Amino acid sequence: MENIHAIKPGPKPKTPDGTPDERRRVTPPNQPRYPDLKPHIHKPKD
Structure with a gap:
Protein backbone atom coordinates (compact mmCIF):
# COMPACT_ATOMS: atom_id res chain seq x y z
CA MET A 1 0.00 0.00 0.00
CA GLU A 2 1.28 3.46 -0.88
CA ASN A 3 1.80 6.25 1.60
CA ILE A 4 -0.05 9.46 0.77
CA HIS A 5 1.71 12.65 1.83
CA ALA A 6 0.04 16.07 1.92
CA ILE A 7 1.61 18.96 0.04
CA LYS A 8 3.11 21.37 2.53
CA PRO A 9 2.75 25.09 1.74
CA GLY A 10 5.83 27.27 1.86
CA PRO A 11 6.54 29.77 4.62
CA LYS A 12 4.31 32.84 4.80
CA THR A 27 -1.50 46.13 -2.88
CA PRO A 28 -3.15 49.29 -4.28
CA PRO A 29 -0.17 50.19 -6.56
CA ASN A 30 -0.35 46.73 -8.20
CA GLN A 31 -4.18 46.62 -8.48
CA PRO A 32 -4.30 47.79 -12.16
CA ARG A 33 -2.33 44.69 -13.20
CA TYR A 34 -4.90 42.34 -11.65
CA PRO A 35 -8.45 42.75 -13.00
CA ASP A 36 -11.44 41.83 -10.87
CA LEU A 37 -12.94 38.37 -11.21
CA LYS A 38 -15.77 37.90 -13.67
CA PRO A 39 -19.19 37.46 -12.06
CA HIS A 40 -20.38 33.87 -11.98
CA ILE A 41 -23.82 33.39 -13.52
CA HIS A 42 -25.78 30.27 -12.61
CA LYS A 43 -27.86 28.47 -15.19
CA PRO A 44 -31.49 27.73 -14.35
CA LYS A 45 -31.91 24.62 -12.14
CA ASP A 46 -28.17 24.49 -11.55
Missing part, protein backbone atom coordinates in the same frame (compact mmCIF):
# COMPACT_ATOMS: atom_id res chain seq x y z
CA PRO A 13 5.99 36.20 4.08
CA LYS A 14 6.76 38.32 7.12
CA THR A 15 5.21 41.75 7.62
CA PRO A 16 7.43 44.74 8.52
CA ASP A 17 6.72 44.26 12.24
CA GLY A 18 7.99 40.65 12.07
CA THR A 19 4.68 38.79 12.35
CA PRO A 20 3.79 36.33 9.57
CA ASP A 21 1.31 37.58 6.97
CA GLU A 22 -2.02 35.76 7.25
CA ARG A 23 -2.93 35.88 3.55
CA ARG A 24 -1.72 37.17 0.21
CA ARG A 25 -3.06 40.53 -0.95
CA VAL A 26 -2.88 42.78 -3.99
Whole structure:
Protein backbone atom coordinates (compact mmCIF):
# COMPACT_ATOMS: atom_id res chain seq x y z
CA MET A 1 0.00 0.00 0.00
CA GLU A 2 1.28 3.46 -0.88
CA ASN A 3 1.80 6.25 1.60
CA ILE A 4 -0.05 9.46 0.77
CA HIS A 5 1.71 12.65 1.83
CA ALA A 6 0.04 16.07 1.92
CA ILE A 7 1.61 18.96 0.04
CA LYS A 8 3.11 21.37 2.53
CA PRO A 9 2.75 25.09 1.74
CA GLY A 10 5.83 27.27 1.86
CA PRO A 11 6.54 29.77 4.62
CA LYS A 12 4.31 32.84 4.80
CA PRO A 13 5.99 36.20 4.08
CA LYS A 14 6.76 38.32 7.12
CA THR A 15 5.21 41.75 7.62
CA PRO A 16 7.43 44.74 8.52
CA ASP A 17 6.72 44.26 12.24
CA GLY A 18 7.99 40.65 12.07
CA THR A 19 4.68 38.79 12.35
CA PRO A 20 3.79 36.33 9.57
CA ASP A 21 1.31 37.58 6.97
CA GLU A 22 -2.02 35.76 7.25
CA ARG A 23 -2.93 35.88 3.55
CA ARG A 24 -1.72 37.17 0.21
CA ARG A 25 -3.06 40.53 -0.95
CA VAL A 26 -2.88 42.78 -3.99
CA THR A 27 -1.50 46.13 -2.88
CA PRO A 28 -3.15 49.29 -4.28
CA PRO A 29 -0.17 50.19 -6.56
CA ASN A 30 -0.35 46.73 -8.20
CA GLN A 31 -4.18 46.62 -8.48
CA PRO A 32 -4.30 47.79 -12.16
CA ARG A 33 -2.33 44.69 -13.20
CA TYR A 34 -4.90 42.34 -11.65
CA PRO A 35 -8.45 42.75 -13.00
CA ASP A 36 -11.44 41.83 -10.87
CA LEU A 37 -12.94 38.37 -11.21
CA LYS A 38 -15.77 37.90 -13.67
CA PRO A 39 -19.19 37.46 -12.06
CA HIS A 40 -20.38 33.87 -11.98
CA ILE A 41 -23.82 33.39 -13.52
CA HIS A 42 -25.78 30.27 -12.61
CA LYS A 43 -27.86 28.47 -15.19
CA PRO A 44 -31.49 27.73 -14.35
CA LYS A 45 -31.91 24.62 -12.14
CA ASP A 46 -28.17 24.49 -11.55
